[in-house]
Amino acid sequence: MKTTKTALAFGQLEKGLTELLESGDWQKYLTVQSKFHNYSFNNVMLILSQFPEASRxxxxxxxxxxxxxxxxxxxxxxxxxxxxxxxxxxxxxxxxxxxxxxxxxxxxxxxxxxxxxxDDLPEIVSPLTGDDQGLINRLTAFSHQNNVPVFFKGLLGRANGCCRYDALSGHPIEIVVDPLLPKQHQAKTLAHEIGHSLLHSRTQYNDHIPRSQAELEAESIAFIVLHYFGIDSSDYSFPYVVGWQQGEDALENLRQSGMRIQKAANQVIEWVENHCPTLVAA
Ligand SMILES: [Zn+2]
Structure with a gap:
């Protein structure tokens, strides 16, 4: 039953990515994005000190x-x-x-x-607003029993969250999520970082899996877990995944990681269902 639901969510992910890739909006968005500089950490700090609400x-x-x-x-x-x-x-x-x-x-x-x-600039990636349906607490509980404690504190730069690794062993040691994000987006970010903590050790991340594939896997896990519990993260997750893939190879890479993604998503879903029974799946 669970496996079927996860597979269905995976199918939805595949379909969503295809639609996004075929839409002209995506190309337009990429073109505009590519024209903007990526500013260094120091310059980001300089910009924020002079113009705290700067967005682009x-x-x-x-x-x-x-x-x-x-x-x-x-x-x-x-x-x-x-x-x-x-x-x-x-x-x-x-x-x-x-x-x-x-x-x-x-x-x-x-x-x-x-x-x-x-004129407005094309904007596709939108943060998820709305309720987290109790998922933040449940996912935090999952990660704690998985020996990766979760902290809600500010992060420097533009990251919504991160998974930190032990420098020696390469094992994940903590997950950090930006508490200023809307609740639903915090839940999504937490599920994403849990995805990293389950599938990507530090060495794997650096040596065996390209960053683009690791991000695809983590965000796909987030999408499936949230989808299972009744939250639709497609507005954010689809462009995020495709953005890391530069478009073309997204579907092929998604299929390649399909089993890993579904297995990790199932692990999270099953634990949450067995240990947090008050959360009813949609
Ligand atoms: Zn990530």
Missing amino acids: VAGYQRWLEERKTGKKDSKSIKILAPLKRKVEKENDKGELETKTGIFGFRTVSVFDISQTEG
Whole structure:
């Protein structure tokens, strides 16, 4: 019974990814995303210190290209751009090699999307709002008995959660979830990190499974677990999975990991059902 339900959810995941991949929206979204820089940790801190509510930041020229114009009197956000130059260095074998070195920084002005006006940017990945249906507590209980305690505390950068590993053994030691996320999104994030803790040891993560595949597996587990208990995370999970796959290979990779995903999802679902009987499956 459980296995059938999990398989059905997996089928839904497959169908959802196919639809997303075939929709023009996805291509549009990727194109816009690729134009935005990924800012360094230091610059993220600089941006947030000057503009705490910043959500998407780019230079003036970039905003013009995206058909966004600046609002009057907007004060720019200052970040640091590295000044690079080529240097010649001797390698281990005594040969000269040309490398790019950073020899300083200059200040660059950027603006947040809220300081601009114009067409909306395509936005596909949306956070899950709504009730967690008691899943946060149940999933936390699962992870505790699995020897991976869960903590709800702020995370630096843009991550919603993470699974931390012991440096020596490579085993998962704790899961952290951002408590500022909406409740339902916390439950989804927790299920995702539990997925990592069940399937990906530190060494596996780094050496044997590409990050893209590990993310596909973790998010698919989250989707199936939530789906089983009556929460639909497709608005977030489908674009997340496809985003890590760069589109093309998503379905093939999903099928390849199908058994691993369903087995891990079943493990979580079965434990929760047996130990937290008040939570009724939808
Ligand atoms: Zn992950």
